[in-house]
Amino acid sequence: MEETQDLILRTLDEQGTIEDSRSLVLPTGASRDDALAALSSLKSRDMITFTTHKREFHVLTAEGEQIAREGSHEARLWNVLPVKGQGQPLSMKDLQQKLGADSASIGHRNAFKNKWIVKDGDGFVKLVSSIQDTTKDLLLEVESSGTLAAGKKALDELQKRKLITIKKDQWYTVEKGPEFSVSVIKMETDLTAEMLASGSWKTASFKKYNFDALGAPTMGGALHPLLNFREEVRNIFLEMGFAEMPTASFVESSFWCFDALFVPQQHPARDLQDTFYLSDPSTSLPPPKSYYDAVAKVHEHGGYGSIGYRAPWSDEDASKLILRTHTTATSSHLLREIATQKGGFKPAKLFSIDRVFRNESTDATHLAEFHQVEGVVADKNLTLGDLIGFMKTFFAKMGLDNLRFKPAYNPYTEPSMEIFAYHSASGKWLEIGNSGMFRPEMLEPMGFPKDIHVLGWGLSLERPTMIKYKYKDIRTLVGHRVNIKQVAEAFAVRL
Numbered sequence: 001m002e003e004t005q006d007l008i009l010r011t012l013d014e015q016g017t018i019e020d021s022r023s024l025v026l027p028t029g030a031s032r033d034d035a036l037a038a039l040s041s042l043k044s045r046d047m048i049t050f051t052t053h054k055r056e057f058h059v060l061t062a063e064g065e066q067i068a069r070e071g072s073h074e075a076r077l078w079n080v081l082p083v084k085g086q087g088q089p090l091s092m093k094d095l096q097q098k099l100g101a102d103s104a105s106i107g108h109r110n111a112f113k114n115k116w117i118v119k120d121g122d123g124f125v126k127l128v129s130s131i132q133d134t135t136k137d138l139l140l141e142v143e144s145s146g147t148l149a150a151g152k153k154a155l156d157e158l159q160k161r162k163l164i165t166i167k168k169d170q171w172y173t174v175e176k177g178p179e180f181s182v183s184v185i186k187m188e189t190d191l192t193a194e195m196l197a198s199g200s201w202k203t204a205s206f207k208k209y210n211f212d213a214l215g216a217p218t219m220g221g222a223l224h225p226l227l228n229f230r231e232e233v234r235n236i237f238l239e240m241g242f243a244e245m246p247t248a249s250f251v252e253s254s255f256w257c258f259d260a261l262f263v264p265q266q267h268p269a270r271d272l273q274d275t276f277y278l279s280d281p282s283t284s285l286p287p288p289k290s291y292y293d294a295v296a297k298v299h300e301h302g303g304y305g306s307i308g309y310r311a312p313w314s315d316e317d318a319s320k321l322i323l324r325t326h327t328t329a330t331s332s333h334l335l336r337e338i339a340t341q342k343g344g345f346k347p348a349k350l351f352s353i354d355r356v357f358r359n360e361s362t363d364a365t366h367l368a369e370f371h372q373v374e375g376v377v378a379d380k381n382l383t384l385g386d387l388i389g390f391m392k393t394f395f396a397k398m399g400l401d402n403l404r405f406k407p408a409y410n411p412y413t414e415p416s417m418e419i420f421a422y423h424s425a426s427g428k429w430l431e432i433g434n435s436g437m438f439r440p441e442m443l444e445p446m447g448f449p450k451d452i453h454v455l456g457w458g459l460s461l462e463r464p465t466m467i468k469y470k471y472k473d474i475r476t477l478v479g480h481r482v483n484i485k486q487v488a489e490a491f492a493v494r495l
């Protein structure tokens with residue numbers, strides 16, 4: 001670039017202006033782009049000004065070149081034929097031999113169209129005694145002038161026949177600028193502490209800012225499809241007036257995860273095979289005493305209209321620390337807070353989206369660690385109709401408006417419903433959630449009055465993400481199988 005700049009400045013010094021930059025003999029290795037870069041750089045220092053000229057012109061293709069030299073296929077074909085009666089007519093085979101297969105067939109077709117030749121017996125003879133080879137003439141004109149006097153239509157025609165192609169040329173007229181000098185002064189790009197200290201800033205030349213420069217593209221971060229989808233679901237909850245529950249506690253006590261939810265201590269979900277238990281520490285701090293006693297009592301002996309499980313209560317089981325198996329553990333903390341809040345009960349709508357852990361072997365649709373979308377609504381006299389109504393509104397916002405509800409069983413809800421959505425891609429009904437109305441055995445020990453009903457539900461985040469992003473294997477969403485490129489290029493899901 002420096003060499004090119006020198007060349008430009010020296011030439012300007014000698015000639016005053018450079019009419020046509022194409023007259024410059026660029027240093028070896030310098031490209032046209034380098035020349036433009038040199039010009040732009042000098043212009044940014046006001047050392048020169050330049051104007052850009054652009055021209056489009058046409059050149060011959062290899063085939064065009066051949067026709068310009070040897071004549072068009074039809075002219076060459078006409079040339080080799082005898083005048084009628086003055087020689088042996090040539091057959092197609094003869095022509096192919098003389099001219100080659102391509103020239104014979106194209107030439108034969110065009111010569112007929114031009115009425116230059118005629119059939120005579122099995123062969124062909126000349127019909128006219130002289131011809132005008134316009135194709136060749138036109139090509140010679142393009143070759144010498146880059147264009148055709150006949151205009152665009154004729155040019156297009158030759159281009160369509162692949163005899164010519166378009167070329168672009170760009171050149172510059174260069175003139176001295178207000179800061180012209182023969183040598184390039186080094187431009188400072190930074191005002192440094194040293195320059196201030198030495199006073200050299202007073203005489204230094206500073207490079208102008210180039211506000212037109214496009215920044216180098218940065219490798220930005222990208223939201224993982226799962227997080228993208230989580231954000232969308234979160235927004236749906238927020239626009240429906242829900243508040244987010246704090247879900248940072250991956251480790252829970254069995255009490256909050258199971259007992260508070262009236263899950264019997266003998267329930268299979270609490271087995272080692274289904275739940276991850278902590279070994280160090282292995283037990284939790286005790287929950288509030290009066291609440292704990294009330295929960296133990298309803299399990300063992302019943303109350304609030306229930307006969308309980310009538311099985312011995314184990315403090316040890318309740319104190320075991322686990323990785324939470326569902327975010328309903330968080331809901332139970334929050335519901336208890338709502339039930340005992342100062343100033344009495346206020347209606348609440350809460351949600352959370354966070355990780356849960358289950359001792360499961362993983363496969364294409366199962367993970368041992370996945371996300372749950374959880375919600376609870378607490379208010380006076382809510383009914384199953386409210387739950388169904390909520391589900392319809394909520395899922396419609398995700399684009400799922402064909403739902404079915406199926407009776408189900410949860411230890412902590414009655415009635416309970418599984419929610420199915422029609423997945424048109426597979427033509428199947430997919431289970432997308434589990435829900436219900438929390439039982440009095442769970443709510444009343446927490447301190448809820450009888451007329452306060454609480455709806456709850458839990459969904460997986462991964463399954464709908466898979467559907468939205470068309471992932472076949474759930475394991476490509478998390479863990480070592482995540483494809484970073486796929487993540488970076490994933491579209492932003494719009495529900």
Ligand code: PHE
Nearest residue numbers: 326328434435436456457458
């Ligand atoms: N906890 C349930 C699950 O993990 C979901 C659920 C939450 C069901 C709240 C009912 C009420 O599947």
